[in-house]
Amino acid sequence: MALDKTIYIGAFVHCATLTELEICTGGSIGVGDDGKIAFVIKDRNSESLPAGWEAAREVKIKDHGFFFPGFIGIVSDTHIHAPQYPNAGVFGKSTLLDWLNTYTFPLESSFSDLANAGRIYKRVVSRTLSHGTTTACYYATVHVPATNLLADICKEKGQRAFVGRVCMDQMSPDYYRDESVDSAIEASRACIQHVKEIDPGNDIITSIITPRFALSCSTEAMKRLGDLHRETGVPCQTHISENPKEIELVREVFPECSSYADVYDKAGLLTPKMILAHAVHLSKDERALIKKRETKISHCPASNTALTSGAAKVRELMNDGITVGLGTDVSGGYTPSMLAEAREAIFTSRHRAMLDGDEAKLSTEEVLYLATRGGAKVVGLEERIGGFEVGKDWDAQMVSIVGVDSSLDLYQTVGPVEIFGGESWDDKVAKWLYTGDDRNTAAVWVKGRLVHKTSNFEG
Numbered sequence: 001m002a003l004d005k006t007i008y009i010g011a012f013v014h015c016a017t018l019t020e021l022e023i024c025t026g027g028s029i030g031v032g033d034d035g036k037i038a039f040v041i042k043d044r045n046s047e048s049l050p051a052g053w054e055a056a057r058e059v060k061i062k063d064h065g066f067f068f069p070g071f072i073g074i075v076s077d078t079h080i081h082a083p084q085y086p087n088a089g090v091f092g093k094s095t096l097l098d099w100l101n102t103y104t105f106p107l108e109s110s111f112s113d114l115a116n117a118g119r120i121y122k123r124v125v126s127r128t129l130s131h132g133t134t135t136a137c138y139y140a141t142v143h144v145p146a147t148n149l150l151a152d153i154c155k156e157k158g159q160r161a162f163v164g165r166v167c168m169d170q171m172s173p174d175y176y177r178d179e180s181v182d183s184a185i186e187a188s189r190a191c192i193q194h195v196k197e198i199d200p201g202n203d204i205i206t207s208i209i210t211p212r213f214a215l216s217c218s219t220e221a222m223k224r225l226g227d228l229h230r231e232t233g234v235p236c237q238t239h240i241s242e243n244p245k246e247i248e249l250v251r252e253v254f255p256e257c258s259s260y261a262d263v264y265d266k267a268g269l270l271t272p273k274m275i276l277a278h279a280v281h282l283s284k285d286e287r288a289l290i291k292k293r294e295t296k297i298s299h300c301p302a303s304n305t306a307l308t309s310g311a312a313k314v315r316e317l318m319n320d321g322i323t324v325g326l327g328t329d330v331s332g333g334y335t336p337s338m339l340a341e342a343r344e345a346i347f348t349s350r351h352r353a354m355l356d357g358d359e360a361k362l363s364t365e366e367v368l369y370l371a372t373r374g375g376a377k378v379v380g381l382e383e384r385i386g387g388f389e390v391g392k393d394w395d396a397q398m399v400s401i402v403g404v405d406s407s408l409d410l411y412q413t414v415g416p417v418e419i420f421g422g423e424s425w426d427d428k429v430a431k432w433l434y435t436g437d438d439r440n441t442a443a444v445w446v447k448g449r450l451v452h453k454t455s456n457f458e459g
């Protein structure tokens with residue numbers, strides 16, 4: 001469907017590098033009818049519009065707001081369990097292995113009911129879009145029809161998504177598991193085929209091979225999934241080194257492997273197109289192997305704290321040259337908001353700094369980078385999304401922030417971000433990060449298509 005050529009006018013902010021934001025307060029970005037950025041004007045006072053754009057539609061930022069790249073889930077969200085959304089905030093005092101058995105497997109098994117799956121998946125996609133998540137890496141369940149439905153819903157609502165059918169053929173409950181290696185592979189192939197049919201060019205939907213984690217997959221299943229990965233080129237995602245008891249069990253179940261990372265490596269799964277979630281307790285040798293294989297990591301700080309899994313050493317991972325993004329890990333993580341996740345990443349890093357020294361601290365700029373450009377690299381789309389450059393897709397959110405006006409009632413302002421007038425632009429971005437929420441996400445676009453808007457959006 002062709003889109004209107006549109007010029008987005010006003011302040012825009014994106015990550016120039018890991019440590020620097022580029023803030024253009026008087027900019028214009030032209031987006032063509034193909035949803036791609038056609039031009040970027042950083043200062044409207046000194047540059048004029050390219051020819052042919054005089055009659056284009058205009059969308060203007062008001063007050064203290066700005067355009068920001070969509071989150072890659074890494075905001076992009078690089079790790080989210082869509083079927084677990086009804087349990088967001090429900091985890092008690094559990095830790096990973098009892099949490100899976102008490103809360104997670106019973107809920108996921110209910111996705112054999114397609115009507116139930118549709119109700120929940122529609123909500124997850126709408127909710128994550130409302131928080132500015134333009135790309136999400138979803139774990140679905142073992143069920144083929146429900147997984148395919150999630151892909152259909154993402155396509156219909158316009159969210160860029162990686163959709164994975166979960167494989168689990170061992171150490172899983174009788175009521176929720178793959179019956180055999182053959183049936184697991186066949187079901188994975190069926191989901192890959194479905195995505196090929198609904199989006200042959202992976203324009204916005206991509207299938208992703210998803211062994212749940214080493215404990216729930218036999219060596220044979222992981223090897224066959226590794227073969228499927230090589231044969232199809234379809235990316236992969238799984239969990240690694242999240243919880244000490246889990247790691248101990250992996251050692252017992254796979255005595256022939258030298259480490260958790262080695263289990264995946266021996267199966268042919270440790271590749272540049274694999275996303276490993278958590279990576280809390282990796283050894284130096286495992287980090288070196290992951291770096292060598294160019295495998296990516298999704299840092300999930302909210303979940304790691306909620307399930308008391310540990311505080312990942314993100315600075316160490318980044319210093320090693322490993323590509324890191326952010327994941328909400330709903331429902332190990334309590335929030336579908338990447339903005340909240342970015343805050344959690346900052347606070348987890350402050351706790352690390354109290355143990356390891358100040359270098360561990362992550363800055364505002366760094367977590368916003370992880371949530372945008374970092375996430376784009378994790379999902380292999382850094383040429384297409386993550387920042388505002390000519391040729392990239394317009395995956396963006398309009399951040400709406402109004403100044404404090406004493407004539408307005410407390411609840412007539414937009415969300416809890418309070419701008420009193422003395423703030424620099426860096427301060428405004430920091431205030432959004434620390435105090436903002438989805439009320440500040442006035443509109444969201446994926447590949448130029450408006451996929452979410454609130455009453456604060458006029459355009």
Ligand SMILES: O=c1[nH]c(=O)c2nc[nH]c2[nH]1
Nearest residue numbers: 081212213239303329332
């Ligand atoms: O955070 C997590 N969520 C899950 O669903 C899961 N499964 C295995 N390991 C896991 N970790």
